[in-house]
Amino acid sequence: xxxxxxxxxxxxxxxxxxxxxxxxxxxxxxxxxxxxxxxxxxxxxxxxxxxxxxxxxxxxxxxxxxxxxxxxxxxxxxxxxxxxxxxxxxxxxxxxxxxxxxxxxxxxxxxxxxxxxxxxxxxxxxxxxxxxxxxxxxxxxxxxxxxxxxxxxxxxxxxxxxxxxxxxxxxxxxxxxxxxxxxxxxxxxxxxxxxxxxxxxxxxxxxxxxxxxxxxxxxxxxxxxxxxxxxxxxxxxxxxxxxxxxxxxxxxxxxxxxxxxxxxxxxxxxxxxxxxxx
Amino acid sequence: xxxxxxxxxxxxxxxxxxxxxxxxxxxxxxxxxxxxxxxxxxxxxxxxxxxxxxxxxxxxxxxxxxxxxxxxxxxxxxxxxxxxxxx
Numbered sequence: 088x089x090x091x092x093x094x095x096x097x098x099x100x101x102x103x104x105x106x107x108x109x110x111x112x113x114x115x116x117x118x119x120x121x122x123x124x125x126x127x128x129x130x131x132x133x134x135x136x137x138x139x140x141x142x143x144x145x146x147x148x149x150x151x152x153x154x155x156x157x158x159x160x161x162x163x164x165x166x167x168x169x170x171x172x173x174x175x176x177x178x179x180x181x182x183x184x185x186x187x188x189x190x191x192x193x194x195x196x197x198x199x200x201x202x203x204x205x206x207x208x209x210x211x212x213x214x215x216x217x218x219x220x221x222x223x224x225x226x227x228x229x230x231x232x233x234x235x236x237x238x239x240x241x242x243x244x245x246x247x248x249x250x251x252x253x254x255x256x257x258x259x260x261x262x263x264x265x266x267x268x269x270x271x272x273x274x275x276x277x278x279x280x281x282x283x284x285x286x287x288x289x290x291x292x293x294x295x296x297x298x299x300x301x302x303x304x305x306x307x308x309x310x311x312x313x314x315x316x317x318x319x320x321x322x323x324x325x326x327x328x329x330x331x332x333x334x335x336x337x338x339x340x341x342x343x344x345x346x347x348x349x350x351x352x353x354x355x356x357x358x359x360x361x362x363x364x365x
Numbered sequence: 366x367x368x369x370x371x372x373x374x375x376x377x378x379x380x381x382x383x384x385x386x387x388x389x390x391x392x393x394x395x396x397x398x399x400x401x402x403x404x405x406x407x408x409x410x411x412x413x414x415x416x417x418x419x420x421x422x423x424x425x426x427x428x429x430x431x432x433x434x435x436x437x438x439x440x441x442x443x444x445x446x447x448x449x450x451x452x
Contacts, residue, residue, distance in 0.1 A: 199440075201450040208452065232439035237446055261435035267366055287431065296367040325381075327372035 088330070089356055090316050090337035092116040093344070094193070094222070094256055094274060094303035097144050097155070098136075104306070104313050109151040111317045114338075114356050117345065118144060119158040119193035119222050124308055126165055130174035133161060137178075141185040154353060156345065158192030158222045159183075166197075166206035176206075176213055183217055189348040190214065192222025193256060196234040199226060208241060211248065220348050221253045225262065227281060235262040243269055252347050254301065259283055263291055267299055272344050276305040277315035285315065285322040292323070297335045301344065 089112050097105070097118055108116075118140060120133075127133060140157040148155035159182055161175040182188060194210040196203045214221050226234035238255065242248050250270035258266055258273040259282065266273040275288040283291070288302055306313030316337055323333045342361055345351040353361045371378070400407060407413050419434050443449070 201452065204447075204450060204452055229438055229440050232436060233442040236442040240444075240447065259435055260432040261439065264366075290431070292369060293371045294368050296369050298366065328369070332369060 088112050088320055088334060088337070089114045090320065091341040091345075092304055092306075092313075092316050093254070093301050093341045094119060094276065094305045095313060096121055096305070096307040097148065098139055099308035100306055100313060102147060102150075105148055105151040105153060108313060109153055111314055113153055113316075115154040115156065115341075115353055116148065117156040117158065117189055117222075117341075119224070120160050120162060121193060121224075121307065122162045122164045126168070127171075130171065130178055133175045134178060137182050141182055141187060145187050152356075154187075156187045156189045156351065158190050159188060160191050160194045160210055161206070162193065163195045163197040163203050163207070163224055163226075166203045167200065169202050169205060172206040173209070176209055179213060180217060183219065186350055186352070188350055189345055190220030190222060190252075192220075192254075193224040194221065195224030195256075196226050196238060197224075197230070199230055199234045199237055204237065204241065207238070211241065211245065215245075215247050220345075221248075223253065223255045225255060225257045227257075231257070231259065232261050235266070239265060239269055239271075242271070254344060256303070257282055257305070258291075260287070260291065263295060263300075267295060272299045272301060272340075274301040274303055276303055277312070277319060278305065279310055279312055285319040288319050289322050289326060289328075292328075292332075292336060297332055297340065299340070299344075300336055301340050302336055 092108070092113055095116050095118060097116065120136065120140060137159055140159070144157070145155040159179050161172045166172045191210055191214040194207055196207065211221070223238060225231055225238060235255070242250070242253060254272040254274055255266045256274035257276045263273050275291060276282040277285055277288055292300060302316055302319050304313050304315035305311060312318070320333055320337060342353060345353065346361055351361070355361060415438060419437055422430055422433050422437065425433065
């Protein structure tokens, strides 16, 4: 089955992973900007990173028949440095016309601090000003519930934000309902230990239905599994779910969400282009 | 939101998951034994209190146990956080 991984950090993965993902049916992926494992010291460091996301990774992916898309921001962890964050936010418009940029992301909260919230709001302003879609990181473990509620407060308090153009990622059992009820898209991240397992993601699909639900691997430099989306496909097949239902979650839903970005010039493997809705 | 019920019967779920559930319970039991063998006291540790509360939730006869356990391990949300932060 063809699928799209809507959240994966390929700068942290070896080229063999591209080959494996391609063999498993991955036709496209989107890579949000994130934390490198250390705090970067200057805006120029982010400029180089954005070049990697907009120039290098699309070429690396294309060698294996995978279309690579990306999202730009300074992540929540480094957003604690407000001065650096503002320099990076001021630079992002330079890259918004690159052909694989889908929007602003993954912005969000990490420890739910005042500085993180301040920079989240400034990213929101940037997205609104440039009519960009938004991809959101929600915090881990004990911080997730509080942080997700705070993020939804900021988004829903601003009438200029269209929830149907916002993806709230890393939802779990205690956050998915409020995200969907408010009209946002919700992403389930399949991690070996933290976040969601394939079985629990299948449970969430059964409890809430497939509308506006996505599944991703968020494969990165930490404990993660880039082939996690095929694990979900396998789990749903084992339970006896229809191919149509599975395809909707892992393929048609990402296309529907991404098509709201003017740069989503996706070509289906059958050669049929998908027109952007912008 | 319209749900999509699992195609599996409860019997089929139990057939498939019994050994897995048994293994997970054994892992927990072994963890408790390991804690007992370790030196030092942890009875006053808040994390142990949370684990004991979570175990009680497993026996809750109503659905939604995973969500309840997630909430148990979560920090509280205050609706006035923007006022508190001044933003």
